[in-house]
Amino acid sequence: MQKTILFSILLISTAFISESAFSQEKGRGNKGYFKIGSAASIKNWNQTPDRFKVNDLNPALSNIGFHSNLPTSGSATFSLIDVQITALDFKSFIPEIEYSVGKNMGGIIASIGGGINFGIFSNSSIYSKTQYDNFAYNLNIKVQMGFSKYNIFGEIKTRKITEAEVSTFENVKTRVAHNFDYIFSTGLHFSFLKMELLGKISAYKIGSVAIASNEFYYKIDSETVFKFTGGVTIPIGRLAIDVKYHYIKNYNDEVSLYYQSPQLGKDYMLSSHSANVELRWNF
Amino acid sequence: MEFLNIKKMILLGVVFTTIFSCGEQTIVETIKVKVDTFISSQDSTNHSELDYLNLSKTASLEERIIFRIPTNNDNEDDLAKNCLDPNNLCSIFLMPIVLLVKILTNCTDAIMTAGNLTSAILIFNTNDSSTIAAGKLNLALLSKPWWHTVDWNKAHPFSSQGKWKTPGGDIDTGVTFSTNCTALSTGSCAAGEIKFDVTNYFKTLISNPNTTHYGAVIYPNANIAKSSVYSVQSNSALSPRIIAHYTGACSALTGVQTKVFYLNERLNY
Numbered sequence: 087m088q089k090t091i092l093f094s095i096l097l098i099s100t101a102f103i104s105e106s107a108f109s110q111e112k113g114r115g116n117k118g119y120f121k122i123g124s125a126a127s128i129k130n131w132n133q134t135p136d137r138f139k140v141n142d143l144n145p146a147l148s149n150i151g152f153h154s155n156l157p158t159s160g161s162a163t164f165s166l167i168d169v170q171i172t173a174l175d176f177k178s179f180i181p182e183i184e185y186s187v188g189k190n191m192g193g194i195i196a197s198i199g200g201g202i203n204f205g206i207f208s209n210s211s212i213y214s215k216t217q218y219d220n221f222a223y224n225l226n227i228k229v230q231m232g233f234s235k236y237n238i239f240g241e242i243k244t245r246k247i248t249e250a251e252v253s254t255f256e257n258v259k260t261r262v263a264h265n266f267d268y269i270f271s272t273g274l275h276f277s278f279l280k281m282e283l284l285g286k287i288s289a290y291k292i293g294s295v296a297i298a299s300n301e302f303y304y305k306i307d308s309e310t311v312f313k314f315t316g317g318v319t320i321p322i323g324r325l326a327i328d329v330k331y332h333y334i335k336n337y338n339d340e341v342s343l344y345y346q347s348p349q350l351g352k353d354y355m356l357s358s359h360s361a362n363v364e365l366r367w368n369f
Numbered sequence: 370m371e372f373l374n375i376k377k378m379i380l381l382g383v384v385f386t387t388i389f390s391c392g393e394q395t396i397v398e399t400i401k402v403k404v405d406t407f408i409s410s411q412d413s414t415n416h417s418e419l420d421y422l423n424l425s426k427t428a429s430l431e432e433r434i435i436f437r438i439p440t441n442n443d444n445e446d447d448l449a450k451n452c453l454d455p456n457n458l459c460s461i462f463l464m465p466i467v468l469l470v471k472i473l474t475n476c477t478d479a480i481m482t483a484g485n486l487t488s489a490i491l492i493f494n495t496n497d498s499s500t501i502a503a504g505k506l507n508l509a510l511l512s513k514p515w516w517h518t519v520d521w522n523k524a525h526p527f528s529s530q531g532k533w534k535t536p537g538g539d540i541d542t543g544v545t546f547s548t549n550c551t552a553l554s555t556g557s558c559a560a561g562e563i564k565f566d567v568t569n570y571f572k573t574l575i576s577n578p579n580t581t582h583y584g585a586v587i588y589p590n591a592n593i594a595k596s597s598v599y600s601v602q603s604n605s606a607l608s609p610r611i612i613a614h615y616t617g618a619c620s621a622l623t624g625v626q627t628k629v630f631y632l633n634e635r636l637n638y
């Protein structure tokens with residue numbers, strides 16, 4: 087219910103702002119944008135991990151942040167920063183910061199960067215002291231090649247989710263540890279009318295995971311999961327609406343995924359079908 | 370006078386022998402079973418922190434006890450190093466001989482041989498004055514690891530592989546035990562006692578160091594009324610335990626030894 091309300095408010099607000107912004111086509115900024123957004127599960131996994139109900143792991147994610155844009159021409163070195171804070175509820179927040187530097191080399195834009203995300207959960211948050219209460223960092227290399235109507239891109243990213251507590255029973259702590267994940271992505275941005283369409287495929291080679299306490303041990307082997315993303319960005323004056331749909335495929339075990347990729351922010355993989363919508367204000 | 374001197378000499382001899390030579394003798398060792406819970410065919414609630422365990426079987430309800438004997442060093446730092454690195458092999462379910470010495474004896478030396486173990490009895494006690502008739506309960510080893518939230522349908526919640534193939538617990542049929550209060554190598558069952566002879570199992574563990582131990586299940590093989598049993602959390606002298614009798618030369622021993630192992634006791638070695 088909370089999810090539906092939040093998502094509805096966002097969509098209505100987006101529609102209202104976009105209607106009034108159609109007349110402001112001129113003067114669109116290109117240095118970056120502020121954003122507010124939301125993400126929601128369209129189709130949940132059938133099972134949930136211990137301690138959680140289905141809705142706990144598919145919250146209406148609300149986020150706010152800003153992003154600096156890549157230059158569209160020239161050969162200057164650039165830097166890019168993306169900051170986002172996702173709210174899972176009123177007690178649970180996930181800041182994500184990504185920074186990269188790169189160079190435009192005659193139509194080929196190459197960049198290298200890194201990022202972090204971590205949980206800020208109050209003690210009464212249902213995510214506190216669970217596998218979601220983790221710190222993760224990543225390094226990535228991205229190459230983008232532009233053509234007249236479209237550009238193609240490829241990205242290699244390695245991610246490490248640090249050790250986290252799963253729960254404590256009988257004074258015995260159970261913890262989860264991850265090997266490095268490797269994410270290979272490729273895709274296409276295509277200009278159509280005034281919109282920009284996105285098609286992207288990502289292969290997540292998720293590292294093996296160990297779950298252990300003084301009384302228990304279980305290992306989840308490494309596996310490769312595919313994520314398909316389709317999206318559209320609609321510019322409306324200085325504003326833009328970005329909508330994306332994500333589909334997860336090729337997972338061995340939907341229950342294991344809750345422990346293999348416990349990321350509730352941008353790399354949200356806790357349901358088989360999910361969507362996110364973002365309202366951007368270009369500056 | 371001469372009689373008194375002889376008596377003193379005999380006494381001194383006994384003391385000297387006891388303190389310094391400590392030859393072959395029979396020792397009784399008691400430990401509490403470390404982790405226990407019960408599962409119910411009608412209820413998936415976590416029972417691991419309750420101070421009782423239930424056993425029952427009717428047409429509509431069955432309750433079983435699940436427990437395991439400690440198999441690992443209790444040092445969390447070591448555990449983190451060894452098991453929380455996904456690249457490592459984790460030995461947490463392997464029963465090392467050094468731990469068997471800790472569980473079954475008071476000796477500091479590795480005196481444990483299968484021949485030295487004369488008896489090992491697993492004991493549970495009811496806490497509601499009920500008595501379960503001899504032969505009504507089976508003891509069997511489990512074939513996969515289970516977590517605190519184990520229930521009738523799943524051993525652990527970390528993957529779909531955590532589901533029991535057979536609801537109520539997947540049994541390792543490679544090892545068998547006599548039913549409760551039958552074929553005991555030592556003693557018999559008093560009122561309220563549930564005893565299983567586990568001597569041969571421990572002899573096998575001693576002869577085959579680092580054998581996997583995932584735990585065991587106790588389940589009724591016929592309809593029985595509900596019995597409530599002391600759990601480890603009851604912190605009682607009647608909590609689940611193993612009483613071991615063994616013989617062997619052990620220089621530190623001075624007679625019959627008793628040791629009680631509690632849930633939170635660190636079992637470092």
